[in-house]
Amino acid sequence: MKQKQLTINYTEYTDLNQLPDDEQQLIIKAVEALNTSYSPYSQFKVGAAIQLASGNIVIGSNQENSVSPVCICAERVAIFNAKVTYPDDIIEKIAITASTQNFEIENPVTPCGSCRQVMVEAVNRQKGKEFKIILHSPNNRILVFNSVNDMLPFNFNEKRLQNV
Numbered sequence: 001m002k003q004k005q006l007t008i009n010y011t012e013y014t015d016l017n018q019l020p021d022d023e024q025q026l027i028i029k030a031v032e033a034l035n036t037s038y039s040p041y042s043q044f045k046v047g048a049a050i051q052l053a054s055g056n057i058v059i060g061s062n063q064e065n066s067v068s069p070v071c072i073c074a075e076r077v078a079i080f081n082a083k084v085t086y087p088d089d090i091i092e093k094i095a096i097t098a099s100t101q102n103f104e105i106e107n108p109v110t111p112c113g114s115c116r117q118v119m120v121e122a123v124n125r126q127k128g129k130e131f132k133i134i135l136h137s138p139n140n141r142i143l144v145f146n147s148v149n150d151m152l153p154f155n156f157n158e159k160r161l162q163n164v
Helices: 021-036 074-085 113-125 159-163
Strands: 011-013 044-052 057-061 091-100 132-136 142-145
Touching: 021 044, 021 057, 021 091, 021 132, 044 074, 057 074, 074 091, 074 113
Parallel strands: 091 132
Antiparallel strands: 011 142, 044 057, 044 091, 132 142
């Protein structure tokens, strides 16, 4: 038996102004995407904005349904939107934020497991080119990850399936 340890790398910021201008603008776009959220059941809005290598920005927001399993998260809406609209463009960064009137969000909201796995697939589609994940809370606490592997280190990534 071997006991091992896992280290996750990320950077924490406490002020939006500590980020480079392009990342500040990406967060602002994610906040704007909250306006397109359809969340009548949870009242929990999530917005995402993606910056592509071409400079294009693509947004997404969570879309709920009275049948919970058919809801879709903002991150997946944004990633799928990017890959449909700009199939050959590379995702460089994604900013994610949330809001609700029901309670104070003190910490950045992290993507669910399904969204993290979709991010893994997006990296695979980009031939392994990682992208930055920027998590933002309304009080401007920000976490920045340089790799989806830091968020989902034991992801499902069976490359032999691509040969089927």
